[in-house]
Amino acid sequence: MDDLFAPSDVTWTPVSPKLAAVRRLNSAITFGVLGLVALVVLGVTLGWVWGLPALAVFAAGFAWSWILIGRNQRSWKYAEREDELLVSHGILFRELVVVPYGRMQFVDVTAGPLERSFGIATVELHTATPATDAKIPGLHPDEASRLRDRLSALGQAQAWGL
Structure with missing residues (x-):
């Protein structure tokens, strides 16, 4: 089944382990802000006794997300074949996307503020059918640039045959 x-x-x-660090920091910010808002809202409206259990629930949610983010990061991988790019990811719901080079329309490279500060980028492949679009997060900027250039060149070369 794994095959x-x-x-x-x-x-x-595999993608960079820095992807997990970026996602964990994002999760910490999200759970921290939501936890503090819940603490203040419940503390002011129902009493501070109710705010602390809410904060504990958000802390448990953050701990669970910490584990899942690490597992998800380790599941991302990609492979370049002669005629297609394969991208695989997922733990519970696994996914394998096969994108023929000749079907690619354009390739995006993006990096948000957190990604740039951690030195990673995301390569996204676009095709005429959105179901076959693929993205590869957590790439070193040099690898993202190399992959963008290679995929663009292969896509253009193989699109001539259509």
């Missing part, structure tokens, strides 16, 4: 989502005949490239 269905990660064929063994290719060399898989």
